[in-house]
Amino acid sequence: MTIETTVAEIMKQTSFSKDLVERGVKQTADLWQEDNGSKEEFKDFCMTHFCKNANEKEKLFRRLCSNFETIYGHNNRVSIEMLRPSHVVGYEKLPVDEIFAAYNGLAHFSDDMFTNKIAFIISLNFPFYTLEEKTRYADKWNDTEWGYARLGDVFTARVPAAAQQQIDQATAASDNYISNYNIYMGSLLDKQQQSLFPKDMVLITHWGLRDELKSNYADKTKGLEKQQMIYEVMKHIIYQSIPQDVINKGDYTWNPYSNKIYKNGKEQKAVAEVDTRYQFLLNNFKAMKAADPYYTYFPTYISRKFDQEFEISQQEVEKLFVALVSSPQVKEVAALIKQRLGRDLQPYDIWYDGFKSRSEMDPAELDKKVMAKYPTKNAFVADLPQILMKMGFTQEKALFICNHVDVDASIGAGHAWGSLMKSDNALLRTRIGDKGMDYKGYNIGVHEFGHNVEQTISLHLVPNYFLNGVPNTAFTEALAFVFQQQDLALLGMGDANEKAHYLNTLDIFWGCYEIMGVSLVDMKVWQWMYEHSDATAAELKNQVIDIAKEVWNTYYAPVFGSKDEPILAVYSHMIVAPLYLSAYPLGHLIDFQLEEYFKGKNRGNEIERIYSMGRLIPQYWMQKAVGNTLSVDALLKATSEAAAKVK
Numbered sequence: 290m291t292i293e294t295t296v297a298e299i300m301k302q303t304s305f306s307k308d309l310v311e312r313g314v315k316q317t318a319d320l321w322q323e324d325n326g327s328k329e330e331f332k333d334f335c336m337t338h339f340c341k342n343a344n345e346k347e348k349l350f351r352r353l354c355s356n357f358e359t360i361y362g363h364n365n366r367v368s369i370e371m372l373r374p375s376h377v378v379g380y381e382k383l384p385v386d387e388i389f390a391a392y393n394g395l396a397h398f399s400d401d402m403f404t405n406k407i408a409f410i411i412s413l414n415f416p417f418y419t420l421e422e423k424t425r426y427a428d429k430w431n432d433t434e435w436g437y438a439r440l441g442d443v444f445t446a447r448v449p450a451a452a453q454q455q456i457d458q459a460t461a462a463s464d465n466y467i468s469n470y471n472i473y474m475g476s477l478l479d480k481q482q483q484s485l486f487p488k489d490m491v492l493i494t495h496w497g498l499r500d501e502l503k504s505n506y507a508d509k510t511k512g513l514e515k516q517q518m519i520y521e522v523m524k525h526i527i528y529q530s531i532p533q534d535v536i537n538k539g540d541y542t543w544n545p546y547s548n549k550i551y552k553n554g555k556e557q558k559a560v561a562e563v564d565t566r567y568q569f570l571l572n573n574f575k576a577m578k579a580a581d582p583y584y585t586y587f588p589t590y591i592s593r594k595f596d597q598e599f600e601i602s603q604q605e606v607e608k609l610f611v612a613l614v615s616s617p618q619v620k621e622v623a624a625l626i627k628q629r630l631g632r633d634l635q636p637y638d639i640w641y642d643g644f645k646s647r648s649e650m651d652p653a654e655l656d657k658k659v660m661a662k663y664p665t666k667n668a669f670v671a672d673l674p675q676i677l678m679k680m681g682f683t684q685e686k687a688l689f690i691c692n693h694v695d696v697d698a699s700i701g702a703g704h705a706w707g708s709l710m711k712s713d714n715a716l717l718r719t720r721i722g723d724k725g726m727d728y729k730g731y732n733i734g735v736h737e738f739g740h741n742v743e744q745t746i747s748l749h750l751v752p753n754y755f756l757n758g759v760p761n762t763a764f765t766e767a768l769a770f771v772f773q774q775q776d777l778a779l780l781g782m783g784d785a786n787e788k789a790h791y792l793n794t795l796d797i798f799w800g801c802y803e804i805m806g807v808s809l810v811d812m813k814v815w816q817w818m819y820e821h822s823d824a825t826a827a828e829l830k831n832q833v834i835d836i837a838k839e840v841w842n843t844y845y846a847p848v849f850g851s852k853d854e855p856i857l858a859v860y861s862h863m864i865v866a867p868l869y870l871s872a873y874p875l876g877h878l879i880d881f882q883l884e885e886y887f888k889g890k891n892r893g894n895e896i897e898r899i900y901s902m903g904r905l906i907p908q909y910w911m912q913k914a915v916g917n918t919l920s921v922d923a924l925l926k927a928t929s930e931a932a933a934k935v936k
Contacts, residue, residue, distance in 0.1 A: 291328045292318055295335045304342045312416040313339065317409050319585060320447060325403070338410045346414060350437060353411070354754035357443075362710020364394040369706060369716065375465060376718060378698045391461040397450040408444040415440040417586070420600055420906065427909040432752035439755040439904060442597075448583040452576075459576035460865070463569040467861045468701040470494040472522060473539035474501070480546050485515050491539075494526055495859045496702040500729050503642040504652040506630075513632075520637045521545035523859045527837075529566060529830060532559035566864060567833065568826040573867050574818045591815055594868040599761040599875070600906050601919070606871050607812060609878070610805040613921045614844040619802055621932040622795055623848045628936075636854040639803040639845070644796035650782075652728065658780065660725035669726055669734065670696050676738065676779050680772070681893030693749070694741045696734075703730070705737040705769070707744030709757075715744040732776050739772030740765050746900040756903030760910045762869065766876025767883055768896065774884075791931035794881075798928040801877045801921075806844055808871040810837050810857045815868055833858050879911070881924050886915040 292314055299310050314335055321331055340346040371389040374380035402408040415437045418426070423438060430438065471493050474486035492498050502519045505512035522545050525531035532550050534557075535543045541550040541557060550559045577590035587593040595603040613619075626641050627634055663669040673694065677687035693708070699718035706716040719726070719734035726734065743765045748757045759765050774793060777783040813836045818824065824832070837858035846852045862870045887895055899914040908918045917923070 291332060295332045298332065298336050299339045302336070302341055303339055305340070305346075309416070310339065313413040316416045317412045320403070320409065320412055320444065322403075322447070325406070325409070334406065334409065335413060338413055340414050346437075347433065349410075349414060350433070350440065350753075353440065354436075358710045358754050360398070361395075362708065362713055364398075365709040366713055367394045368392075375468060376697070376700055376704075378700055378721075387461065387465055390465065391454075391458045393454065393457045396453045396457065399444070399446075399448055399453070400450050402444065403447055411440060412444050417441040417445050419586070420596060423600075423906050424908070427906060432756065432903075435903075435905060436753040436755045443755075445586055446584040448580050452580045452583065455579060456576040459569075459572045460867075463573055464865045466565070466569050467494065467865045469537050470861070471537045472498060473535070476535065476539045476542045477518060477522070478542050478544040478551075479514065479518060480544075482544065484542075485511055485518060493702050493861075495523065495861045497729070498523060499640055499859075500732075502637055503640050504729075506642045507650060507652055516635070516637055518545060520635070520856070523637075524855060526566070527834065527855045527858045529562045529564050531562050533562050534559070536562065564826040564830050567830040569864050570814075570833075571818075571824070571826050571829050573864075574815070574822075577867060578819070578822060589819060591812075591819070591868065595871075599763065599871065601761070601875070601908075603812060606875065607809065609919070609921055610809055610871075610874060611844075613798075613801055613874075613925065614805050614809070616921075616925055618798065618925050618928045618932070619844075619848055622799055622802075622928065625795070625932055625935060626799070634849045636841075636845075636849060636851060636856045638849070639799075639806070639856065641799060644792045644799065645777075655728040658782075659728045659731045662780070663721075663731065664725040666696055666698055666721050666726075669721070669731075673738065676735070677742070677893070679779055680775065680896075681891045682897075683893070686893065686897065689749075690742055690745045693745045694738070703733040703737055705740030705744065707740070707758075708748060711749055715741040717741050731780075732773065735776045735779065736769045736773040739769035742772070742896065743768045743900050746897055747903060750897065750901035751903035753903075756905075758904045759900070760904055760907040761875075762872040763875030763879055764907070764910065766872050767879035768900065770876055770880040771883060771887075771892075771896075774880075788935070791934045793884075794924075794927045794931040795935060797877055797881050798924060798931075801874050801924065804870065804877070805874045806840055807857050807860050808874055809840050809844075811860075811863055811868055811870045813840070814863070833863075875919070878919060878921060878924060881927075882911065882915050882917065882919070885923060885927075 292311075295314050296307065296311050299314070300307060303310065317335065318331065325331070326334065340349060371392050374382065374386040375390050380386075399408070418438050418441060426438075471491045474490035474492055475484060475488035477484065477486060479485055486501075490501075492501055498519050502516050505515045508515065522531075525545055525548065530548060532541070532543060532548070534541050534550060541552055543550045548559065550557050574590075581588055581590070584593060587597045591603055595601060595606060599606070623634060626638060626643065629643050630638070630641075663672070673691045673696075674684070674687040677690060678684060682690070693714050694717055695714045696717045696719075698721035701718075703719035706718070708715050717734065717737045719737055720730040722730070743759060747759055751757050775783070783789070810833075814833050817832050817836065818829070821828070821832075834855050837855045838853045840857055841854045842852055845854070860870065883899075902910060902913060905913070911917060911919050
């Protein structure tokens, strides 16, 4: 009765439609709790704060844009500074760092906004629209109306600060665990007790291990042996049989085949890690699940990740991925890889790197060339505008973007961190050693720079603050991939002929085949955790391995010829970034459609046009960007053509 009378009273003093008034009042009533006031106070509040006309509403919107940019932007900067000792080289590690890393200045933000009733003013005047409704109205809304809809996404749930802090603590702890999960490669021994890797080589799990494995396709003498050894290391990480004393330490030598450790040639007692990896995954799950009761529209973390964040349903994503990993093109490309390698496929050939130009190159020579070009961080920073101009940006736009990007040498594999206010800068982090930047650091750096370009354009050039960003993380990954694929060309070593185009198509396809399988594992693991929320870390470990083998046996064993391989469970993302993995293959599909669209056009101009549209819903963004919605069809068709041409 209160809702009906409140709507009736508001209709006497506003020019907006009854549907809009009703939507705002109902959603506000859903969020209103006893301690916010009586029914009479609720009615008075709504009458006082519902905008009387379009002009009043737009003024309120502009003020909220300005104030939210200030709040989000400064708190983002606080998080960056608190995490600096964990993310950037040059800091002495202190026990207090991990506590500060978990600190989130916005942990109480939602509570505060409901207490001071700003959240209610927003839900009343800028109500939430479902994905189905956004799809229906997509081309009918103008930029301002899209901004209103995005503002309506901000307060759809009341999550207590304690629940948010639990999530922050769990994710910060798992991030710290993986950031310090390095393997000392020079301490590894082969079956003959010989070392195959440089003494000073230290690789992070799993990214560094995978990239080293990839680089060894070019080593025709010891490459296969090194790859096999790296896979043995990965299996010990997955099974948690890895000796605790070889994680982030070089004090012992370790033979991963026998799983024995030695000091000064004498065998020592090895103590396994004991399910630590899976405990961090379980902790993340429990923290996320504890917040479920507070989300009316998105009642599980799976729903929040796909329906709310990706804005593509989990079922739709799974269908896209299964369509590709079970396609006949997989066997076509696998046969080509087998022919090019001159041997049967091994499980780790999911990372086959031979379609890239660099696969023909000696990794040591590549490192040498990159280190000569970028002996210091400053040398890399100075070259960033040139990179953008080679990508088709004007000098003016290149300098504008680079003036909004700061570079740091990272402790972890590398990442890009966007700014949330125009007066701050985006961050590019990649590994830069004492001798300069090697090829891996450069390759990651170029990828992260693609993120920074998106982050800068989609903050500074969008129509309004609430449209800042991209539809979901896959769209920023897509631009990062566009940049990463140009890494050799940017060094003056690329080959832009027709064969290179076909090879690039095969490379994207095989990359999708690899990471879509991993994403399917990630999704199935989370579904299992929801069905078995009381599971222990040991039970979870066994299930993750079983799921990885099941996905392998369904989509990979018929191609590779070996069953029960656990390789799809090695990804660190599963531990540090719950359900993020799907963003990568979605990003590859978007990237492929973008690259197809860019042909014959100025890439820089198109990147600016497309990414300045802001955070529309994914399928509408794609339609406006390239004229088609998200699909695997274009990639499958191009892959068949490429496989036939490259043979």
